[in-house]
Amino acid sequence: MISPRITSLEVVPVAGHDSMLLTLSGAHAPLFTRNIIILHDDAGHEGIGEIHGGDAISKMLESYQDIVVGQALVNYRKILMDVRENGWRPNNNSGQGLQQLDLKNLKFVVHAEAALECALLDLYGKFVNLPMCDIIGQGRQRDSVEMLGYLFYIADSAKTHLPYVQNDDDSDDWGKLRRKPAVTPDAVVREAKAAQKRYGFHSFKLKGGVLDGETEMATVDALHDAFPNCRINIDPNGAWSLDEAIKLTNDHRDSLTYIEDPTGPENGFSGREIMSFYKNATNMPVATNMIATDWKQIYPSLMMKSVDIILADPHFWGINGSLRVASIMNDWGLTWGSHSNNHFDITLALFAQASAAAPGKITAIDTHWIWQDDQQLCDDAMNIHDGKITIPNKPGLGINLNHEKLEMAHQLYLTMQNHDRDDSMAMQYLIPNWQYDPNQPTLVR
Ligand SMILES: O=C([O-])C(=O)C[C@H](O)[C@@H](O)C(=O)[O-]
Ligand SMILES: [Mg+2]
Secondary structure: OOOOEEEEEEEEEEEEEOOOEEEOOEEOOOEEEEEEEEEEEOOOOEEEEEEEOOHHHHHHHHOOHHHHOOOEHHHHHHHHHHHHHHOOOOOOOOOOHHHHOOHHHHHHHOOOHHHHHHHHHHHHHHHHOOEHHHOOOOOOOOOEEEEOEEEOOEOOHHHOOOOOOOOOOOOOHHHHHOOOOEOOHHHHHHHHHHHHHHHOOOEEEEEOOOOOHHHHHHHHHHHHHHOOOOEEEEEOOOOEOHHHHHHHHHHHHHHOOEEEOOEOOEOOEOHHHHHHHHHHHHOOOEEEOOOOOOHHHHHHHHHOOOOOEEEOOHHHHOHHHHHHHHHHHHHOOOEEEOOOOOOOHHHHHHHHHHHHOOOOOEOOEOOOHHHOOOOOOEOOOOOOEOOEEEOOOOOEOOOOEOHHHHHHHHHHHHOOOOOOOOHHHHHHHHOOOOOOOOOOOOOOO
C-alpha cells in the first residue's frame, strides 16, 4: 500500500462563547479563542486538531506549513520531530509556566505541535481504518472514558458591559443555569444537580481560589451532602498556604476524595516541596497540572512524592508524551488524568481517544466542554452520557468538521481585538484595578 501524502495545511483561529467563570486568574471573558489545524491528503481525507488560541500559537502552527506539506503520512513521527526542530516558537520565559497559573505564560507551556499530531493521527487512523485509540500509546485499554463535572463559581455578568451570552439554551436546568451567577454553596449544588441531570456525572471538581478557603470547603461539604456517592475534588490552583491547606483538609476530610494543587511555592520552597510536605501531613491523594507540566518537573515531583495524579493534558505533553506519562504512572502505581481549558468538540474527542488508550487506573477526565455544549464544530461530535464518553466505531479521531460552523466560529474570532486569554479584564469590572495574585483568592481583596 502506498502512503498518502499531505497536500495542504490550514490554520483557522476560532472563538466561542463562555460564562463569567471565576478562577484564581480572574474571570473568564465572554469569548475564548482556539486554533484549529486542518490537513488534507491525496487519499481525499481530512485530518483535524485543536489547540489553545492566541497569536503566538497561530504563528507556530502556520510555521509548520512548509515542513509538512508534501510529506508521506506514514512518516508522521519524523514530521513531528522536524516541526519541533524547525518550526517557529517564541523565546522562552523564566519557565515557571503553569506553576504560577500566570495565563500570559500559557503559550510557553502549550505544545502547538500537539494539534498537528492530532491531525496527523486522524489521517493515519483513516488510512489504516482504525479509531485513534487503537493506534496510539499501547493501544486501546477501554471502550468508554469517565469525564468529571467541572464546577465553577460564576460571577454576575450583568455587572459588566461585556457581551456575555445569556438565555442561549432553555432546554433544561443546565442550559438555564450555566450563565447565571453562582457564588454560594447552594447555588453551586444547584449547578451540579443540573449538570448531573444532563450528563450523569459521578465525579465533580470545584474550581477554587475564588472565595476564602473555609467558604470554598463549605461548598465542598454541600456537594458531598448532595452527592454522597460521587467523587469530589477542589482545585484552588495553589492559592492556599501550607498551614491553611492542612487545616482545611483535616477539617473537611470526609467530603473530599482527592485534592488538586492545594498549595504552591512558599518561603523559598518550590511548589513540589510544599506539596510533598502537605501530603506527609494529610495523606490526602493530590493531583496536579501545575508542578509537573514537563519531563524535567516530573522527576523531582515523583522523587519527592509530591503528587499521586498527574493531569497530563495532551496539549502540554503531546499525545504520545501524555501517554508516556500514563505508562509511567501506571507502572509505579500512580494515576493519570488530563487538565483542560475552554475547548470545542475536537479537543473533547482527543481527550476521549487519549484516555481510552491510557493504561491502568485513570481518574475522571477534566473538560470545560459542558460550558460550551451547543457550539460544536462537527456534526458527529461526541457527547457525555452517564458521565462517560463512548468511543465511536469510526476511523481516526471519530468526528468530522462542519465547515459552515467552523466559518461562523472564525467570523466570531474576527470580531475580537485581543486573541490572548486575559482574565483580569472582566474581573476589573467587579473590583476596580484588580490584579492577579497567586496567593490571594480572586474575590478576597
Ligand atoms: O485544573 C486547572 O488548574 C485548570 O483547569 C486551569 C484552567 O486555567 C481553568 O481554571 C480555566 O480554564 O479557567
Ligand atoms: Mg488544576
